[in-house]
Amino acid sequence: MNSARVTNPRVAGPVVGAGRVVRVRRFGGDAVSVRISPRSITISAAFTVAVLVAGVAALTTGDYPIPFADVVRTLAGHGSGGNDFVVNSLRLPRLLTGLLVGAGLALSGSIFQSVSGNLLGSPDILGFTTGSATGAIVVLLVLHGTAGQATFGAVVGGVITGALVYLLAHRRGVAGPRLVLIGIAAGALLSSVNSYLITRAELADAVNTQIWLIGSLNSRGWEQVRPLAAALVVLVPLALWLGRRLAYLELGDDTAQALGVGVGRSRAALIAVGAALAAVATAAAGPIGFVALTAPPLARWLCGASAPPLVATALAGAALVAVSDLAAQRLFAPTQLPVGVATAVVGGAYLAVLLVRQRRPG
Secondary structure, eight states, rough: OOSEEOTTTTSSSOOOOSOOOEEEEEEEEEEEEEEEEEEHHHOOOOOOOOHHHHHHHHHOSSSOOOOHHHHHHHHHTOOOEEEEHHIIIIIIHHHHHHHHHHHHHHHHHHHHHHHHTTTTTTTTTHHHHHHHHHHHHHIIIIEEEEOOHHHHHHHHHHHHHHHHHHHHHHHSOOOOHHHHHHHHHHHHHHHHHHHHHTTOOHHHHHHHHHHHHOOOOTTTTHHHHHHHHHHHHHHHHHHHGGGHHHHHHHOOOHHHHHHHHHHHHHHHHHHHHHHEEEEEEEEHHHOOOHHHHHHHHHHHHTTTOOOHHHHHHHHHHHHHHHHHHHHHHTTTTTSOOOHEEEEEHHHHHHHHHHHHHSSSOO
């Protein structure tokens, strides 16, 4: 878990929350200590419980209620035909897509907030998700491609946007404020491109595209789950491995360099992984706003960690999307609102609290 911190005793590393060293081994002569934070483990378990509760509610409730025991039998392959269609074809893919998208966006937000040194340094603020949306819109409205091709276009658009923002922000290294400002400018430019393409499209295409831009899990199936899961199987371990360097980068470039961290290479690798996480998540469900912005500081505050607790952050993002989508489905039934509407409410409340805290003396 990321609540565990691995440090090299020959290099003094930053302290990550309260914890205790539980074991020491030697590999090739190097001593390795593992610090476990009980608070981080507890918070991660709480987020896991929230995910499970939201998942059970999503699978059992709705226009066609299914008892929990029947859901279990259906998942085991012994359910009726109707239950199998509702659970395995409609509800379960939607739930899994939301969980994976939430985890991916939260990890991406945590990476960019640490790299930029700014709580507003999330992929939706920096324009990466907007770039993914531009790639999908170009495929759908200009090239008249299929939904699968639009998914590929979203990934390409997000990765290209991330590369351009990084190159434009690079000047003897990448300073956090410069990265944020260039990302905001790139996002505003791409948003205007998206608006122009929508105004030139047919009415039906424009409406569908606009709904997708809000961020929605409606009609999500296994064709979204499988490629997203495959991408996260590769990207999440990379994020967790590279994430060990985030605590050092937050100390400043000079300090991180003195501690033996390759600042330029580490920052470039982290930005690449963060942009890819945002791109694949956006490709699956559209640019769901505020998840990458709110989940990382929430997990960090609850865990009381001085460095990003990436596992808890991923679970927080998954829980946020799952609970928000459940609320969007059930509170306004029979109308199903896009999940992006619910996460925008959460994000707006978070920004209001952040502004109030900033206005307080001291």
